[in-house]
Amino acid sequence: MLEISGLRKRFAGAPGMPEGKQALDGIGFAVRPGEMFGFVGANGAGKSTTMRIVMGVLKPDTGTVTWRGAPVTYADRQRFGYMPEERGLYQKMRAGEQIEYFGRLRGLSRDRARKSSEELLERLGLTERRDSSVESLSLGNQQRVQLAVALVHDPELLILDEPFSGLDPIAVEALATVLQERCRGGVPVIFSSHQLELVERLCDSVGIVSAGRMMASGTVSDLRAAAGGSLRVVVRDPAPGWADGLQGEVSVQGNRHVLVTEHGDDQEILRRAVKAGHVEHFGVEQPTLTEIFKEAVA
Incomplete structure (x- = not known):
C-alpha cells in the first residue's frame, strides 16, 4: 500500500560545514496491508527524515512516495496517523479534550470525535486521567495520549517515530497491543525504535538504515536466514x-x-x-x- 522509492535529501550546510549533510541517499521500501514494519538505525541515520517526507513535512530532493499505487496527496495524509519524535501535545489542555480536539482537526464531527476519544481513553487505560492536564501526566501517559491523537480518526496508515521511547514495560505492552490490533484490521504500521528486541518480537518486516542508506530490509525470518x-x-x-x-x-x-x-x-x-x-x-x-x-x- 505504501511504497517509498529512491528518496534522497541533502540539508543545507551550517558554518564550518558548507557541503551540508546527505540525510537520505536512496532510501526505499514498501509496507503492505496489515504489516508492521520496524525502521531501525542509529541517531541521525535518516529514519525521522524519511517519516517526515512521507507525511509532507519535508520534501525530498528526488524519489517518490506512493500510496495505493499513486503519488501520495494531502488528502491521503489526512487519513494517516502520525506520531512525531518531538511530541506535539498542548501541555495545559486536558487529555480527553486534547484527543477530541485533534479528532475535529482530522475532520470528525463533534459527536464522533468525542466517542472515539472516550473509546481510546478506555482502551489505553487513561479513563481516570481524562480531565488531567497533559503536563501533570507521567511520560508514559503522555505517550498514550500522543498515540490516541494518532489513532482518533481511525487512520488507514500509522507512522510512529520512537513510540516506545522511555516507556515502562506495562506501557510498552499496552501500546504494542493496540498496534497489533490495528494491524489485524489491515492497517499498515511503520515505527522506528532503538529497542531491537521489541522490533524483532513485534514486526513482520524490518528495514535497517545507516547514513541515509538502506543496508538491509525484509521479513525478520528472511533476514535471519540470510545471515x-x-x-x-x-x-x-x-x-x-x-x-x-x-x-x-x-x-x-x-x-x-x-x-x-x-x-x-x-x-x-x-x-x-x-x-x-x-x-x-x-x-x-x-x-x-x-x-x-x-x-x-x-
Missing part, C-alpha cells in the same frame, strides 16, 4: 580437550562447555561431543536482530 547461523553445542562434564582441533570458540560455564562454530562437519562434532560427556544441547542458532543490525552497519 546464516552458528552451531551451538553444550556438553556437561566433558573429558578434557574434547574440542581440541575444532574450529570455533569454547566457553566454560560451570561444569558445562559451550562450543559455538560456523565451520566443520556437524556429525563429527556431535560424535566427539557424545563421546566426551552428556550433550545437553546441539543445534543451529540463527542470529538475533541485534546481531544482524551490528553486522549491517559495521
